[in-house]
Amino acid sequence: xxxxxxxxxxxxxxxxxxxxxxxxxxxxxxxxxxxxxxxxxxxxxxxxxxxxxxxxxxxxxxxxxxxxxxxxxxxxxxxxxxxxxxxxxxxxxxxxxxxxxxxxxxxxxxxxxxxxxxxxxxxxxxxxxxxxxxxxxxxxxxxxxxxxxxxxxxxxxxxxxxxxxxxxxxxxxxxxxxxxxxxxxxxxxxxxxxxxxxxxxxxxxxxxxxxxxxxxxxxxxxxxxxxxxxxxxxxxxxxxxxxxxxxxxxxxxxxxxxxxxxxxxxxxxxxxxxxxxxxxxxxxxxxxxxxxxxxxxxxxxxxxxxxxxxxxxxxxxxxxxxxxxxxxxxxxxxxxxxxxxxxxxxxxxxxxxxxxxxxxxxxxxxxxxxxxxxxxxxxxxxxxxxxxxxxxxxxxxxxxxxxxxxxxxxxxxxxxxxxxxxxxxxxxxxxxxxxxxxxxxxxxxxxxxxxxxxxxxxxxxxxxxxxxxxxxxxxxxxxxxxxxxxxxxxxxxxxxxxxxxxxxxxxxxxxxxxxxxxxxxxxxxxxxxxxxxxxxxxxxxxxxxxxxxxxxxxxxxxxxxxxxxxxxxxxxxxxxxxxxxxxxxxxxxxxxxxxxxxxxxxxxxxxxxxxxxxxxxxxxxxxxxxxxxxxxxxxxxxxxxxxxxxxxxxxxxxxxxxxxxxxx
Numbered sequence: 014x015x016x017x018x019x020x021x022x023x024x025x026x027x028x029x030x031x032x033x034x035x036x037x038x039x040x041x042x043x044x045x046x047x048x049x050x051x052x053x054x055x056x057x058x059x060x061x062x063x064x065x066x067x068x069x070x071x072x073x074x075x076x077x078x079x080x081x082x083x084x085x086x087x088x089x090x091x092x093x094x095x096x097x098x099x100x101x102x103x104x105x106x107x108x109x110x111x112x113x114x115x116x117x118x119x120x121x122x123x124x125x126x127x128x129x130x131x132x133x134x135x136x137x138x139x140x141x142x143x144x145x146x147x148x149x150x151x152x153x154x155x156x157x158x159x160x161x162x163x164x165x166x167x168x169x170x171x172x173x174x175x176x177x178x179x180x181x182x183x184x185x186x187x188x189x190x191x192x193x194x195x196x197x198x199x200x201x202x203x204x205x206x207x208x209x210x211x212x213x214x215x216x217x218x219x220x221x222x223x224x225x226x227x228x229x230x231x232x233x234x235x236x237x238x239x240x241x242x243x244x245x246x247x248x249x250x251x252x253x254x255x256x257x258x259x260x261x262x263x264x265x266x267x268x269x270x271x272x273x274x275x276x277x278x279x280x281x282x283x284x285x286x287x288x289x290x291x292x293x294x295x296x297x298x299x300x301x302x303x304x305x306x307x308x309x310x311x312x313x314x315x316x317x318x319x320x321x322x323x324x325x326x327x328x329x330x331x332x333x334x335x336x337x338x339x340x341x342x343x344x345x346x347x348x349x350x351x352x353x354x355x356x357x358x359x360x361x362x363x364x365x366x367x368x369x370x371x372x373x374x375x376x377x378x379x380x381x382x383x384x385x386x387x388x389x390x391x392x393x394x395x396x397x398x399x400x401x402x403x404x405x406x407x408x409x410x411x412x413x414x415x416x417x418x419x420x421x422x423x424x425x426x427x428x429x430x431x432x433x434x435x436x437x438x439x440x441x442x443x444x445x446x447x448x449x450x451x452x453x454x455x456x457x458x459x460x461x462x463x464x465x466x467x468x469x470x471x472x473x474x475x476x477x478x479x480x481x482x483x484x485x486x487x488x489x490x491x492x493x494x495x496x497x498x499x500x501x502x503x504x505x506x507x508x509x510x511x512x513x514x515x516x517x518x519x520x521x522x523x524x525x526x527x528x529x530x531x532x533x534x535x536x537x538x539x540x541x542x543x544x545x546x547x548x549x550x551x552x553x554x555x556x557x558x559x560x561x562x563x564x565x566x567x568x569x570x571x572x573x574x575x576x577x578x579x580x581x582x583x584x585x586x587x588x589x590x591x592x593x594x595x596x597x598x599x600x601x602x603x604x605x606x607x608x609x610x611x612x613x614x615x616x617x618x619x620x621x622x623x624x625x626x627x628x629x630x631x632x633x634x635x636x637x638x639x640x641x642x643x644x645x646x647x648x649x650x651x652x653x654x655x656x657x658x659x660x661x662x663x664x665x666x667x668x669x670x671x672x673x674x675x676x677x
Contacts, residue, residue, distance in 0.1 A: 024144070026144075027144030027145060027147075027148060030144075030145065030148045031124070031127055031148050031151070034123065034127075034148055034151055034152045034155070035120050035123060035124075037152065037156065037419065038119070038120060038123055038152070038155045038156060039116065039120065040423075041156050041419050041422050041423045041426060042116055042119070042161070042164055042165065042422070042426050043426070044423065044426045044427040044430045045112070045161065045164075045165040045425075045426030045427065045428075045429040045430040046109055046112045046113055046116065046165070046430060047109060047430045048108065048112070048165060048429045048430045048431065048432075048433070048436060049108050049432070049433040049436075050108055050111075050167060050433075051166060051433070051436070051453075052166070052312075052449075052453070053085075053166075053168045054166070054167045054168045056084070057083060057084070057085050057168045058097055058167065058168060059106065061079075061082055061083070061084075063075065063078065063079045063082040064079055064082060064094075064097065064098065064101055065101075067079050067098060067101055067102070068102070069102060072098075072102065076098060079094065079098055080094045080095050080098065081094070082094065085168075085171070086218075086219060088215070088216070088219065090171055090216065090217055090218055091216050092174060092213065092214075092216035092217040093170060093171040093174050093175075093216075093217040093218065096114065096170060096174065097111075097167075097170075099114075100114055108167065111167045112165055112167060114170070115164055115165070115167060115169075115170045115173065116164060118170060118173040118174060118177060119155065119160070119163075119164045119173060120155075121177060122155075122173060122176055122177055122180060123151050123152075123154070123155040124151070125177065125180035125181060125184065126150065126151045126154050126155070126180065126386060127147050127148050127150070127151035128147070128184055129180055129183055129184055129187070129386075130143075130146070130147040130150040130151060130386075130390055130393065131143050131144060131146075131147035132184065132187045132188075132191075133187070133231075133235060133352060133355070133390060134146055134147060134352070134390075134393070134394065134397060136187070136191070136235050136236065137235065137351050137352045137355075137394060138397070143397065146393055146396075146397045149393065149411070149415070150386075150389050150390060150393045152415060152419075153389050153393075153414075153415060153418065154385060154386050154389050156415070156418055156419040156422050157301075157302060157305055157385060157418060157422065158301070158305045158306075158307040158310060158418065158421045158422045158425050159298075159301045159302060159305065159310065159378050159381055159385060160382065160385075160422070161307075161310075161422060161425045161426055161429060162310070162312055162378040162379055162429075163378070163379040163382045165426065165429045165430075166379065169379045169382075171217050171218040172218055172220060172379050172382050172383075173382065174214065174217035174218070175214045175215070175217045175218035175219075175220050175221040176214075176220075176221075176382055176383040177214070177217075178210050178211055178213055178214020178215075178217065178221050178224075179211055179214055179220075179221055179223070179224050179227065179383060180383070181210050182207040182208070182210040182211040182214070182224050183207070183224070183227060183228070183231070185203050185204075185206050185207040185210060186203070186204055186207035186228055186231070187231070187236075188203050189201065189202070189203025189204040189206075189207065190204070190232075190236045193239075193240045193241060193242070193245050194236070194239050194240060194241060195241065196241030196242070200245070207224075207228075208224075211224035211225075219366070220366065220367075220383075222366075223362060223363060223365060223366065225256050225260065226260070226362040226363075226365055227359060227362055227363070228256075229253055229256060229257065229362075230355060230358045230359050230362050231355060231359070232249065232253060233253070234347055234351055234354045234355045234358065235351055235352070235355050238250055238253075264369075268370065271284065271370050271371055271372060272284050272370055275561075276372050277372050278520075278521040278561050279521050279522060279523045279524055279527075279561060280372055280523075281319065281486055281523075282319045282375070284370045284372070286319050286320055286321060287319075287370065287372075287373075287375065288368075288369070288370055289320045289322075289323060289329055289333070290319055290320040290329070290375055291364070291368035291375075292329070292332035292333040292335075292336045293320060293328055293329060293332045294317075294368065294375060294376040295332075295336060295361070295364060295368065296332050296335070296336070297376065298364075298376075298380075298381050298384075298385075299360075299388065301378070301381070302381065302385045302388050302389070303388060303392070305417075305418050305421055306421070307421040307422070307424060307425040308443070310378060310425070311440060311443045311444040311447070311450070312378065312440055312444075312450075313440055313444050313447040313449040313450040313453075314374070314375065314376045314377065314444075314447070315374070315447055315448055315449045315486075316444065316446040316447045316448065316484075316485075316486070317375050317376055319375065339357065340357065340358070340361070343357040343358065343391075350394055350395065351394075352390055352391060352393075352394030353391045353394055353395065355387070355390070355391070356386075356387040356388055356389070356390040356391025356392075356394070357387065357388070357391055358387070359384065359386070359387030359390070360384045360385070360387035360388050360391075361384075361387075362384075362387075363380075363381070363383055363384025363387065364380065364384060367380045396411060433457055434454075434457040434458075434460075434461060437450075437453045437454040437456070437457040438454055438457075440453060440454070441453065441454040441477075446484060446485075447484075448481055448484050448486060448487045448488065448491075451477060451480060451481040451484060451491075452478075452481050452490055452491055452494070454477055455474055455477040455478045455481055455491065455494060456494070458470045458471075458473045458474035458477055459474045459494065459498055461474075462474050462498075462502075464498065464501040464502045465502065466502045466503070466504050471498075471502060474498060475495065475498060475499070475506075478491045478492075478494055478495045478498070479491075479495070482495070482513055482517075487517070488517075488523050488525035488526040488529060489514055489517050489518065489525070489526040489529035489530065490525050490526070490528065490529045491513075492510050492511075492513040492514035492517060492529070493514060493529035493530070493532055493533055495509075495510035495513065496510040496511060496514060496533065496544070497532075497533075497536060497542055498510075500542055500543050500544055500545075501542060501543070503543075507544075507545060507548075508545070508548070511545065511548040511552070514529075514552060515548075515551065515552060515555065518552065518555050518556060518559070519559070520559050520560055520561045521561040522559055522561040522562050522563075522566070524563075527562060527563050527565065527566045530552070530556055530562075530566050530569060530570070531565055531566060531569045533549065533552070534553075534569035534570065534572060534573050535569070537549060537573065537577060538572055538573065538576060538577065546577060546578070549573065549577070550573075550578055553570040553573050553574065553578075556570050557570050557583075557586075557587055557590070563594060564591035564592070564594035564599040564601070564602050565591075565601075567587050567588070567590045567591035567594065567602065568587070568588060568591045568601060568602045568605055570587050571583075571584040571585075571586075571587030571588045571591065571602070571605060571609075572584070572605065574587060575609060581609060581612075581613065584609060585606065585609055585610070588602045588603075588605050588606035588609065589602075589606060591605075592606065592622075600626055603622055603623075603625065603626050604626070604638055604639070604642070606622050607619050607622045607623045607626075607642050607646075608642060608645075610622065611642055611645045611646045611649065612645075614649035616646055616649050619642075619646045620646060623639065623642060623643065623646070626639065
């Protein structure tokens with residue numbers, strides 16, 4: 014057989030093997046496709062009012078604004094939102110279609126991982142096809158149990174699309190660099206296009222910005238600035254230095270902003286404690302990737318222990334020292350095993366944002382979706398050698414590892430494919446100290462009870478909420494849910510839950526506790542809950558006296574004082590306090606204050622507040638509200654009762670993008 018025929022046969026074999034991998038990946042995740050929405054799916058998607066209102070008839074008019082309606086980040090992640098819009102139109106709110114769509118992105122990424130692994134293996138060891146090794150890397154990566162909470166957690170499609178862009182950009186960069194090394198033309202367009210692709214990925218999620226760090230690792234350790242033309246090498250080195258310096262400057266410039274004590278006021282840890290906790294988190298991730306055990310992956314990690322000092326616990330210092338030693342060892346063997354060093358630093362580069370001083374939560378599984386590739390490529394580079402007579406043993410071990418990993422993924426996907434109640438029970442059973450897991454199970458019981466005290470689920474919900482409220486670090490959400498449960502159920506036990514709420518109402522206020530107060534206000538303002546207004550007023554007064562609440566909480570309490578308690582002066586003070594908060598929702602308080610002043614015909618004050626709002630930064634819905642408010646101000650004093658402004662919560666619903674914590 015000729016050399017060309019042999020190569021062609023090997024290519025067909027690798028293609029067939031890759032097709033088999035896609036089938037296996039689909040089969041492994043298929044049991045999880047029947048599950049429901051979970052956790053942040055609600056706040057980002059299910060409770061997104063613009064997304065809910067969208068249909069084929071309004072797509073042309075509202076589609077663009079809906080793309081920018083996500084409250085997940087300041088950039089709104091419009092590329093990912095565009096895919097969710099497609100799901101909304103095609104599948105309505107049936108989770109199956111949304112999850113199948115997410116699985117398709119994962120399959121696409123599996124193909125890209127195979128291509129990238131083959132490219133890297135070829136650079137590290139030229140002259141070999143590496144097709145089979147690359148396909149096995151893709152299989153190992155795609156079937157990690159760790160990936161379940163990215164693939165089957167709908168909102169994390171944002172992470173997958175960003176990974177798609179980064180993988181495609183890395184492939185384009187590698188192709189351009191190989192052309193430069195070979196002295197071929199048109200290399201720079203490939204390199205420039207790589208940057209453009211990664212930039213587009215940032216419209217899905219900001220993690221695509223790590224492309225620069227990935228490229229720096231790959232260039233220094235794998236491509237090593239080799240080019241056929243010295244001029245290209247000098248330019249590449251200049252770009253690498255410029256990129257590294259820019260990143261360092263950004264770290265220094267942003268540090269004073271994120272290291273302020275108030276930035277972490279709503280967290281149960283400081284910036285320092287977060288940073289020193291990350292080596293322990295990274296070793297946990299490494300264990301999940303290389304020695305996967307689905308039983309240790311519980312999805313909710315709000316109760317994960319914080320490092321309070323280098324020796325509290327002692328594993329903090331041990332983890333940091335071991336991490337430093339591992340990096341040193343990887344760099345020491347970079348010449349002999351360049352992909353080992355590349356893989357280790359690729360993994361760490363993928364955590365530069367989530368393991369930094371940013372005020373994020375300590376750990377999440379989906380943060381490893383792309384970084385896991387680094388460790389698997391490093392392992393593949395060690396295994397992809399001539400083992401001689403031991404090759405059969407080595408391949409047998411690899412096969413058993415792949416089988417065990419995929420089997421655990423299948424098991425975990427089956428758990429995610431169960432009913433929302435069963436999945437919530439599973440998470441709560443395996444994370445008994447997690448407030449989130451506890452609260453999620455309680456909510457499922459509430460849904461099952463339909464607020465009927467005669468339902469067997471009703472006492473289960475009340476009992477679980479009490480357990481949640483007693484957990485260390487619990488937010489006000491369990492108490493808020495208990496109030497609404499017993500108020501709607503008419504059991505007469507509402508007062509006990511008000512006591513729990515007021516006892517926990519103190520600084521610092523966490524986002525979850527703020528959401529609890531906002532939910533109570535919404536329920537009362539919309540006349541959906543028979544709440545005790547006296548207790549609600551006491552709660553509102555205490556909330557306005559706290560220093561760590563957000564503008565949304567201040568505005569919600571102001572709405573209560575205006576529309577429920579009929580005390581406009583206190584409402585005005587609440588709105589003005591909200592306007593002074595340094596967050597991205599303070600402008601909405603200015604709209605509410607203008608509406609209140611217009612109602613009282615305080616013309617000069619109303620115009621002064623209205624003129625201070627930056628029109629160019631407001632969504633179109635608020636632009637329209639401003640026009641209406643100007644008309645109301647201009648109508649003073651000759652206006653009648655019918656010309657009074659709308660309830661400000663109708664102009665801009667209080668925290669409209671937040672998840673409603675108790676089903677109606």
